[in-house]
Amino acid sequence: MTIQNSIRNIVFIGAGNVATHLAVALNKKGFKIIQVYSHSKKSASILASRVKASPTADLSEISKIADLYIISVSDNALTEISSRIFLKDKLVVHTSGSHDISILKGISSRYGVFYPLQTFSKSRNPDFTKIPVCIEAKKKEDEKILMHIAMKLSNDVRVINSASRRIIHIAAVFACNFTNFMYSSADKILLEKKIPFDILKPLIIETAKKIISEKPSEVQTGPARRGDLKIMEKHLKMIDDKDLRELYKIISKQIYKTYNK
């Protein structure tokens, strides 16, 4: 059997945002999802019906005849589930940025990671062709299989080991989670004065687009970058919220330090 057709049937363990978008994308590319497990019967059913699979909320009912098992659950749940299922010599992968590949070693002799580096939300359909997929496998043959599957979805597939993936995940926390918190902090500042957030949207999009062609450290702007202490003091006096003031102070201090030596 060639790599090309060695994977036919897939079981999804998990039915959250990552599992949903990944299952739908794989299904569209011709892979058969035969079963979806979730500890919530309802979540399992919703995803299962979208990809014509059968749902289950019982770990002991997980099919033994699939070619690939994709565990896509929260990091905490992954630890627990890994100790509760056994799939012998079936290929099993998780989709976590922060967990080591070895967390799966008790489940099967063939294990790996399939980590799509993107922020998924219910309401948005991602373009999978542009999502970097980081793969890793215990065995070289399985790496080839994962590579083959990932390349059907994405134009950017990289073999990344667990140590590097953890670093990428931390960087992603800054670039995505912390960035979004800057957006909601801005929203909070405007909301207090009843100014609609939409005024910032073009600025936010342009700030993100800049880094496509420029190194972020080279396009840093703002009062802290210029070393404009007067404006910074003025701003600090105008921010009523203690937490927002703390953020302003610490981030400005670090920017100032970086650019005004």
Added chain:
Amino acid sequence: MTIQNSIRNIVFIGAGNVATHLAVALNKKGFKIIQVYSHSKKSASILASRVKASPTADLSEISKIADLYIISVSDNALTEISSRIFLKDKLVVHTSGSHDISILKGISSRYGVFYPLQTFSKSRNPDFTKIPVCIEAKKKEDEKILMHIAMKLSNDVRVINSASRRIIHIAAVFACNFTNFMYSSADKILLEKKIPFDILKPLIIETAKKIISEKPSEVQTGPARRGDLKIMEKHLKMIDDKDLRELYKIISKQIYKTYNK
């Protein structure tokens, strides 16, 4: 004379990024830029040649016959320049987010603000139609003139007073300057392990695009949002750089506090 043709000749005081993009955009819309001042003769010449104006580096040489004077310089320079020129009853505006309209009151009896809310860089051509322009004028007639000019450039023109504009500027510091610092922090983390930054680009673009349709506080994700203390501790142990660790700790603490009450 109607508002439509009351502004023919414009003088630019300043030749930085904002001045450049604004002068070029106005020029394209049929306004005549007759002169560009910059304390750097070279900068004045570069912009002047792009918009077929004459350059000067001497404040005393500024033309007295223009219909509109746009002062687009750094916040510090604005304070200084405002005390050094006098234009009697000519319409004068500045483009600063943080300075009050009244900083111009010594220059002329007719003054205002023309603040395009965007981050401008040399290498990128902004689509002015999508840039919110905040205008303010001492006199109602001048507000109409500024409105007319701004609407030739942008589909989003708002009359915003100085107090609100300052708030918007602070929010913009979070949404743009601090966000960009999150990007460069992510870059720094990856660089140490020689992982190319481009792996984060699709994530950064998607994180920004999400806020077009969603409220940022409702799409917050990540370990701090989930209250995953284990992962956060693990991350903190892995971040060698003291400053990055401080950022991680404080922003995570605030996200945690916001979502895990």
